[in-house]
Amino acid sequence: MAEFAMSGPAALSGRKMRNGVRGIFAAVLLSLLFIQPHNARADEDVFAGLATTQFNTIASSVDQIAQQGGPRALPVLRALADRKLFATREGDGLFIRTDSGWEDARSGASATPDEETLRPVRVNNRVRLAVAAAEAELELVSGTPAERQASAMLFYQRHDPAMLPAIDKALSKTDDVTLKNTLQDARAAALLSPGAPVSDAQAQQQAVAKLKAAGGLDARGVLAQASTSEALDPATRKAAEAAVSSIDFKLKLWGxxxxxxxxxxxxxxxxxxxxxxxxxxxxxxxxxxxxxxxxxxxxxxxxxxxxxxxxxxxxxxxxxxxxxxxxxxxxxxxxxxxxxxxxxxxxxxxxxxxxxxxxxxxxxxxxxxxxxxxxxxxxxxxxxxxxxxxxxxxxxxxxxxxxxxxxxxxxxxxxxxxxxxxxxxxxxxxxxxxxxxxxxxxxxxxxxxxxxxxxxxxxxxxxxxxxxxxxxxxxxxxxxxxIDSFLVVVFGGVGNLWGTLAAAATLGVGGKALEPLVGAVSGKILLLVLVILYIQRHPRGMFPLRGRGVES
Amino acid sequence: MNASLSFRGASVTAVIVVLLTGIMAIASLLPASSPVQVSPFIMTLAGKYLAYAMLALAVDLVWGFAGILTLGHAAFFALGGYAMGMYLVREIGARGVYGNADLPDFMVFLSWKSLPWYWWGSDHFPMALVLMLVVPAALAGLFGWLAFRSRVSGVYLSIITQALTYALMLAFFQNGFGFGGNNGLTDFKDILGFDLHSPYTRAGMLFVSGLILAGALLAARYVVGGRFGSLLIAVRDAESRTRFLGYRPEQVKLLVWVFSAVIAAIGGALYVIQVGIINPGEFAPANSIEAVIWVAVGGRGTLSGAVVGAILVNLGKTLFTAWLPEMWLYGLGALFMATTLFLPQGLMGLMHHMPKKRPSEVTPEVTNPEGGEA
Amino acid sequence: MSTEPLLELSHVSVTFDGFRAINDLSLSLAPGEMRAIIGPNGAGKTTMMDIITGKTRPDTGVVRFREHDLTKLDEPAIARMGIGRKFQKPTVFEELTVRDNLLLSLKGLRSPFSLLFAKETAEETARIDGLLRTIRLGRDASRQAGGLSHGQKQWLEIGMLLGQEPDLLLVDEPVAGMTDAETMETADLLREINQTRSVVVVEHDMEFVRALDVKVTVLHEGSVLAEGELDQVSNDPRVIEVYLGR
Known part of the structure; x- marks a missing residue:
C-alpha cells in the first residue's frame, strides 16, 4: 500500500513549484509594465543582457526578449533552458550549440566561434522560471499547437487579470476550438480574479458559468475566491458559491x-x-x-x-x-x-x-x-x-x-x-x-x-x-x-476463477475505500476482520460449489 | 496402548519438568565459581523455552486432538504477554525515563495526558491475571464460536487464524493503539516487589514456570484422557459422524479451543516476565507456524512431544543462530519438510515405534481441499 | 398400527446447481414399519437420507417426524429426537476402541461440559456389554476400531446406532461388500431391530431386500416411481424399464 503514498508528496512539490512560478510570473509582468516605454526602441539589443554574468540582468533580458518576440526569441530561450547557450568571455557574442556545431544566437546563422573563449550562460532558478514564463507567452502566439495549448493552460492556472489583453489578442488570432476554449476559461478566470477591470454582472455570471462548466481544482479556487470577493456583483457571488458546490460534487465523484x-x-x-x-x-x-x-x-x-x-x-x-x-x-x-x-x-x-x-x-x-x-x-x-x-x-x-x-x-x-x-x-x-x-x-x-x-x-x-x-x-x-492472496482465493470461493477475480477486485477497491475513512493500517485491519467474518458466514466464499459430496 | 493414548506419558514429562527446573533453580543460586552454576543467560533461555513449551502444548491440544491446524496461536500467547506486560510496565512507576508515576514512558512520549480506559486497574497484579485469562479466552471464544458454528474447517480455518494474528499484529504496531507500538513494552523492573534481575527472582520464576507447565500438562492430559477426549478424537476424525450421534462438534471444538488459548496466554505471560520484553513481532504469523513445527517435531497428539519439540527446536535455534546464523533458515526449512515427509509421528512416534499406515506416495482421492483433515 | 405416520415427506424438492436431485418427493412411514428403498444410481436415495437427517436442507417441502418439522432442525437436534443413521461407507471412529465407540454412542450425555467430568456408570457398562453381544464383537471390545474388518465395522456402526436407542433407523446400503453369509445375518439383525423400532433401508442387493420381506419403494430421478411388495414392484414395466435401460 505504501506505493500509493508517494503520489502525495510528489503532487505537493508540484503544487509548490507552480505557486513559485506564479509569483515569479507576476513579478515579470510587473516589470514588463515598467519597461514598456523602453521597448519602443526596436533597435535595442535585448539579447545583450544574456551575455552578462549577473542573474538579475539575465532574467530581465529574458523578460525583454519575451516582450519583443521575434523569430529568434524562442530558440534562444530554449537554448538557455537547455544550457546550450554560450557567451564569449569578452564582449557580448552569443552562440547556440547545435548537434552539428554552432550558430549565432541573434541571427541563427551557423558560426564557428573560438570555443576556447566561450562559457555557458549561467542559469539559476530565477532565470529558469523567467524563461519558463517567457516561453509560455511566446508559445501562445508562435508555438506549435501543442505548445500554444500548454501555455493557454498556464494562463488559465495563473488567471492574472493583467494578462487579459494578451489573452484577448491570442483569442482573436486563433480558430482552434480547444485552444479557444482554454483561452476563454483563462479569460473567465482572470475576469473573476482580484484586480480585474470592472465588468458588468452579466459578463461576470457568464464567466462563472464558463468556469463551472470547466470544473477542476483551478476553477474551484477562482470561484471560491470570487464568492467572497467584494469587488463582484452579489448575484455573481451567489452564483460562484453554487458553482463551487457543484464543482465539489463533481470532484468528489472523480475522487x-x-x-x-x-x-x-x-x-x-x-x-x-x-x-x-x-x-x-x-x-x-x-x-x-x-x-x-x-x-x-x-x-x-x-x-x-x-x-x-x-x-x-x-x-x-x-x-x-x-x-x-x-x-x-x-x-x-x-x-x-x-x-x-x-x-x-x-x-x-x-x-x-x-x-x-x-x-x-x-x-x-x-x-x-x-x-x-x-x-x-x-x-x-x-x-x-x-x-x-x-x-x-x-x-x-x-x-x-x-x-x-x-x-x-x-x-x-x-x-x-x-x-x-x-x-x-x-x-x-x-x-x-x-x-x-x-x-x-x-x-x-x-x-x-x-x-x-x-x-x-x-x-x-x-x-x-x-x-x-x-x-x-x-x-x-x-x-x-x-496472506492477502490466500484470502482472495478463499473469499472468492475455491476452484472458481471468476470468484477469484471478483474477490480481488472487491478487496482491492474495498481496501482503498476504507483507507481515507480510517487510515491505511486500520483500513487493512478492518478489511481483514470483515473478510474473516464473511468467511465465517459463508465458509465456501462468494461463489461456492454446491452439490452432494461437496459438503462432506 | 494404541496411538490415541500415547499422551499417557504426559505425567512423567510433568514430573521431569518440575525436577529439572527445580535443580536448575537451585544450581543458579550457587556461587559463580562453582562448576555446576547455571548462568543468568541460561536461566533466561530456559524460561523462554518453558514459555514456548506452553504455546506448543496449546497448539498440540487443538491440532493433535481436535484436528484444527492453528496458524494464529501466537496471537493468544502475545495477548497473555501483553496483559502481563501492562502490569510490569506499571510496576516501573516513577523509575521510568520520564519519571512519571502514573503513565508508562511511551505514553508520556506520545504526550498522552491520562491512561486509556483499557489500562484501568493494570497496576494490580490480580488484574493482570484476569486480563491474561479473560482477554485471550474471550477472543478465542468469539472467533471459535463464529468459525466452528459455520463449520469453517481445514485449511480455511488455518488461513483465517493466520489472518487474525496478522490483523492483531498490524493493530499492535500502531502507536495509537496504546500498547507501545513498535517497541512494545519493556524495561521492566520488578514483579510483586521482587527485583526481576535478582538471581532469586529468576530462580523462583523458573521453578514457578516449571510447576505451571507441569500443571498444564496434567490438565491437558485430563481433558484429552476421559470421555471428552474420546469425543474430541471422534470429532477430529469423523466430525460429521458425531453430529448424527447427536453431538455438537462445534461446542466440543470451542471448549478445547478456548482452553488451549488460555494455556497459550499463560505461556505468553511467563515469557514476558522472564524474557523482559513483549512487542508486536510476537504476533507475526511466522511465529505461529513455527510453534506448529515444534509440535510436529515432537510428535502431534502426544502432549509430551509438544514440550520436547518446543525445547529441542528452540535449543537448535539458539545454537544455530549463534554459530551459523545464515544456516538457521535452511535448517528450519529443512526441518519442516523432513518432519512432514519422513517423521509424521514426530520424535515421540519414533520412541514408541508405532507403525502407522503412511504410504510414501498417496494419490489425492479427495479433490475437495477441506475434505481430509491431516 | 395407528393411522398417524411416524415419518412423512411431502412434496420435497432440492436442486444442486440446476440438477434436481429430489423432485416433489412424497413418502410416508408408519410407526414400527420397515421399508426398503431401491432405485438406480442417482435416483436420490442418499440425498433423501441427507434431507431427513438435516444434512441437506430442501428447497421446498416439509419433512414431518411425529409433530416436528425436520427441515427446521440441524443434524444433532434430529439425532437427539430419535433418528439414527448408518452411512453407506462404514464410519466408525477408527482411533478409538470398539468399546469407546459404543460408549460415545450411548443415549444420554451430549454436552461437552458434562462429558468433561463424566465417569462411566455400571448401567452404561452393562449396556455396552449387551451391545457387544448383539453385534458379536465381545472379543474385540478393546481393539482399535480401525483394525476391524469391513463387515465388523458395519456391525459396529449398527451397534452404535442401537446405542443411540433411536425410534427410527436409516440404514444406507448395509450389506455392501459383505459375504453372502454376512448379508443374511444382517437381514436377520435388521428384522430383529424392527421388532422395537422403525427402519428405512436403502439397498441395491435384491437378494437382501427379498430376505427382508417388507414393503418396497422405488425411487427414480428424485421421486417415487412405484411402491408395494417386491414381486409386485419388480413386475412393474416402468421399474423394469428404469432398471434395464431403454
Missing amino acids: FGQDAFYGLSLGSVLLLAAMGLAITFGVMGVINMAHGELMMIGAYTTWLTQKAVLSVAPALGSFSLVLAIPAAFLVCGALGIVIERGLIRFLYGRPLETLLATWGLSLILQQVIRSLFGPTNVAVTTPPWLSGSFHLGGIEVTIDRLAIMIFAVVVMAGLMLVLRRTPLGLEMRAVTQNRRMAALMGIRTARVDALTFGLGSGIAGLAGVAVSQIDNVSPNLGQSYI
Missing part, C-alpha cells in the same frame, strides 16, 4: 473514480498473486505457502533479465521487461514442477502437512535468494514506455498501474483459455473431477499434476514481474502477499 482506479490496480495485483494459487489450491487442493516466494523469484528473474539485456544489447534495454515475462514464467514454472515432483506429490491428501512442508520450503527459498543477491532491495527499473501518467477526466491514470491491470486481465484470459481450450486443460479438469477414471482413460495423472503445479507456479512468476514494477524487490517480497 471516487480515482479511488476506484487505485483499488482496481491493487486488485489486479492481488488477482495476479491469487490466480496461481487458484490453480494449485483451487484445482489441486494443494496449499502452497511458498507461492509468495515464487512471485519473489519471478521478480528477481525480471531484475536479472534486465541486467543481462543491458550487458548484451543495451539498445534493447527498455524492452527487457517484455523478455522478462516469458523468462519468469519458465523459471518459476520449472521450479514449480521440481517442487511438485520433489515434495508435494508425497503429501497429496494431507493438505495441512503440505502447508507446513511448503512453508519450510518458502524459508529455504528466501534464504537462497538472500545468500545469492543479498538481503537488501534490488533496483528493477521501469522502462520509459511504462512511466508517466495521463488524465482521464478527473482521474490520473498512471501507466504502469494501467499496464498491470491489462496484464492481469490478459493473464486471466490466457489461463481460462488454457483450462478450457487445450488438451492440458481438459486433462487437468478430468483429473480434478475423477482421478481414477482419468487414469483409467490413459491420462498420465502424475504428469498432469506436475504440469498443473508448474502452470500455477509460472503464473506466480508472472505476478512477480508485475509486482517488480510497483513494489520493492527483496527476499521478503513474497511474505507480504501470501
